[in-house]
Amino acid sequence: VTAAYSIGLDIGATKILGCVVDSAGRIIRQETVPTPLTDTASIEDALVEVTRSLLAHHVVEAVGVAVAGWVDKTRRSVLFSAHLPWRSEPLADRLSARLDLPVVLENDANAATWAEFQFGAGKPFRDFVVVTVGSGIGAGIIAGGQLLRGAHGLAGELGHAVVDPEGPECPCGRRGCLDSLASGRALQRRFQMLRAAALVADGESSLLDGNHMPGAAIAAAARSGDPLALQAFADVGRALGRGIADLVMYLDPAAVILGGGVAAAGELLRVPTDASLRQCLGTRNRSARTHILISPLSAVAGAIGAAHLASTHHQASDLHPA
Amino acid sequence: VTAAYSIGLDIGATKILGCVVDSAGRIIRQETVPTPLTDTASIEDALVEVTRSLLAHHVVEAVGVAVAGWVDKTRRSVLFSAHLPWRSEPLADRLSARLDLPVVLENDANAATWAEFQFGAGKPFRDFVVVTVGSGIGAGIIAGGQLLRGAHGLAGELGHAVVDPEGPECPCGRRGCLDSLASGRALQRRFQMLRAAALVADGESSLLDGNHMPGAAIAAAARSGDPLALQAFADVGRALGRGIADLVMYLDPAAVILGGGVAAAGELLRVPTDASLRQCLGTRNRSARTHILISPLSAVAGAIGAAHLASTHHQASDLHPA
Numbered sequence: 001v002t003a004a005y006s007i008g009l010d011i012g013a014t015k016i017l018g019c020v021v022d023s024a025g026r027i028i029r030q031e032t033v034p035t036p037l038t039d040t041a042s043i044e045d046a047l048v049e050v051t052r053s054l055l056a057h058h059v060v061e062a063v064g065v066a067v068a069g070w071v072d073k074t075r076r077s078v079l080f081s082a083h084l085p086w087r088s089e090p091l092a093d094r095l096s097a098r099l100d101l102p103v104v105l106e107n108d109a110n111a112a113t114w115a116e117f118q119f120g121a122g123k124p125f126r127d128f129v130v131v132t133v134g135s136g137i138g139a140g141i142i143a144g145g146q147l148l149r150g151a152h153g154l155a156g157e158l159g160h161a162v163v164d165p166e167g168p169e170c171p172c173g174r175r176g177c178l179d180s181l182a183s184g185r186a187l188q189r190r191f192q193m194l195r196a197a198a199l200v201a202d203g204e205s206s207l208l209d210g211n212h213m214p215g216a217a218i219a220a221a222a223r224s225g226d227p228l229a230l231q232a233f234a235d236v237g238r239a240l241g242r243g244i245a246d247l248v249m250y251l252d253p254a255a256v257i258l259g260g261g262v263a264a265a266g267e268l269l270r271v272p273t274d275a276s277l278r279q280c281l282g283t284r285n286r287s288a289r290t291h292i293l294i295s296p297l298s299a300v301a302g303a304i305g306a307a308h309l310a311s312t313h314h315q316a317s318d319l320h321p322a
Numbered sequence: 323v324t325a326a327y328s329i330g331l332d333i334g335a336t337k338i339l340g341c342v343v344d345s346a347g348r349i350i351r352q353e354t355v356p357t358p359l360t361d362t363a364s365i366e367d368a369l370v371e372v373t374r375s376l377l378a379h380h381v382v383e384a385v386g387v388a389v390a391g392w393v394d395k396t397r398r399s400v401l402f403s404a405h406l407p408w409r410s411e412p413l414a415d416r417l418s419a420r421l422d423l424p425v426v427l428e429n430d431a432n433a434a435t436w437a438e439f440q441f442g443a444g445k446p447f448r449d450f451v452v453v454t455v456g457s458g459i460g461a462g463i464i465a466g467g468q469l470l471r472g473a474h475g476l477a478g479e480l481g482h483a484v485v486d487p488e489g490p491e492c493p494c495g496r497r498g499c500l501d502s503l504a505s506g507r508a509l510q511r512r513f514q515m516l517r518a519a520a521l522v523a524d525g526e527s528s529l530l531d532g533n534h535m536p537g538a539a540i541a542a543a544a545r546s547g548d549p550l551a552l553q554a555f556a557d558v559g560r561a562l563g564r565g566i567a568d569l570v571m572y573l574d575p576a577a578v579i580l581g582g583g584v585a586a587a588g589e590l591l592r593v594p595t596d597a598s599l600r601q602c603l604g605t606r607n608r609s610a611r612t613h614i615l616i617s618p619l620s621a622v623a624g625a626i627g628a629a630h631l632a633s634t635h636h637q638a639s640d641l642h643p644a
Contacts, residue, residue, distance in 0.1 A: 070610075125473070126473075146468075148465045148470075150449055150610075151575055152574055154609065154610050155573050156572065161572075166487075249480070249482065250478065250479065250572060251470070252475070252477040253473055254474075284479075287474065288472075
């Protein structure tokens with residue numbers, strides 16, 4: 001009897017995370033390599049490199065890849081990604097041929113949602129949503145105990161819901177998308193804007209540096225009581241709650257779990273998001289309460305979920321026929 | 323062997339429709355009584371009256387009731403209705419005791435969605451949405467071949483999604499809800515407003531009567547080429563497409579089926595809704611196409627769906643544990 005290990009890969013904007021994961025969702029080993037920003041071949045090479053490095057230490061039965069983009073219903077191809085150069089790329093078959101292992105793909109927010117369902121904050125629920133707040137915003141949906149993938153595998157696109165039609169322009173062509181008001185990038189922009197306004201008001205505009213402070217530093221400033229950092233989290237949380245409100249009315253989840261890098265700020269993000277959601281939902285709360293929770297898995301949820309989906313893909317295929 | 327008939331009741335704003343339905347979803351007999359607008363006891367009496375009248379002709383195994391309101395997860399109680407006086411009313415048990423038959427409740431949009439899935443335009447799909455455009459707007463969701471009911475049974479609330487934050491005030495407290503821009507009432511208001519503006523422009527404001535023309539009459543006017551009636555459908559369709567766009571991004575359905583009274587206008591509603599949806603979704607259509615269809619069941623879908631849910635409730639309970 002061999003231990004049932006699988007590998008989960010999560011392709012982030014700056015780095016690729018590779019994890020060997022056991023059947024209980026525990027990470028046995030993890031490595032990262034920088035994400036090549038050049039061409040599809042370089043990213044594929046990096047995925048193979050980190051996987052082979054992990055395979056030098058462990059025997060695994062399958063590889064799952066979490067992708068920031070649209071994965072087709074059969075989990076074999078990347079249809080489109082805003083940040084990666086793939087267009088209808090048969091990535092699973094290409095990796096499988098090079099690694100001589102079964103490979104499945106899944107959208108990163110869906111993979112993280114699956115991890116929360118199996119091992120994280122979603123375990124008690126059959127109906128919940130995971131909203132990943134990283135450099136962009138994604139969502140995954142568990143409905144009736146199943147991952148809701150939709151007719152083409154594209155369900156859970158939350159980032160480009162319009163929260164404020166008068167809001168900032170988004171590269172997608174709309175204005176005031178949730179992505180442009182409540183993502184990690186939006187938090188950085190909001191904090192810098194508040195700081196610039198304060199420096200100008202104090203006659204200290206010479207101190208303006210034009211650089212965005214990383215989200216973790218804004219969270220640290222907020223924890224030490226910086227009023228502008230607290231305000232930035234309040235503003236982002238208000239927009240996030242408004243975007244989540246529509247999703248809650250459509251899906252009636254028992255909980256919304258906040259994951260991704262920005263959710264590592266914990267209560268700083270959860271409290272204003274929750275208050276905004278309550279306000280939007282109004283009297284509905286008397287009949288049905290949706291709880292806002294913070295993911296315990298956070299940055300590794302995508303890799304764990306992809307690994308678990310890969311290891312159970314035959315069963316998963318039975319549950320979710322294409 | 324007895325024929326497997328069941329009764330479906332649909333409580334509308336003006337009338338209660340009662341149907342005896344066979345196991346293939348065909349209506350064997352139907353009757354209507356006016357909806358009492360006074361108190362809960364009178365509505366309950368009317369439901370019993372129409373059911374007993376149908377029972378005088380047919381033996382049935384169960385009764386399903388489609389309710390314009392929130393039905394709890396167990397399908398026993400009406401939690402809330404905007405138009406009916408029930409608040410946490412154990413309607414199923416009360417009717418069951420009086421009729422000596424099993425009774426189940428379901429939200430009217432969910433019941434209509436179930437009918438489309440079993441017998442209507444949803445038969446070819448495992449992932450689709452029904453948007454009912456009547457005096458108000460409701461939605462029902464089939465995801466992965468199951469009715470998506472949510473954690474508390476309240477999934478599918480589409481009417482109060484905000485489409486235009488600068489739009490008209492809604493009784494729900496928000497502005498520019500889909501309900502206030504794309505329902506049957508919104509169509510009537512829009513047509514009257516366009517007509518009033520045209521009469522004033524022509525110096526014929528003395529002809530203003532202040533009465534809303536029924537939706538069917540506006541549809542007839544549009545079919546005979548009335549430019550204002552065509553414009554009213556174009557405006558309602560544009561708002562409807564915008565509201566549906568978010569739902570499509572979240573759920574990725576293969577189709578959105580338009581039902582309810584206003585959808586009886588067919589292409590008059592479908593064409594502008596489809597054009598608006600395409601515009602909102604932009605390049606997404608290259609990867610995934612969501613079709614807009616018109617319900618073939620229309621006004622009787624709620625009653626047929628409620629009847630079928632009642633007849634198969636034990637199996638349905640297995641599929642959708644509370």
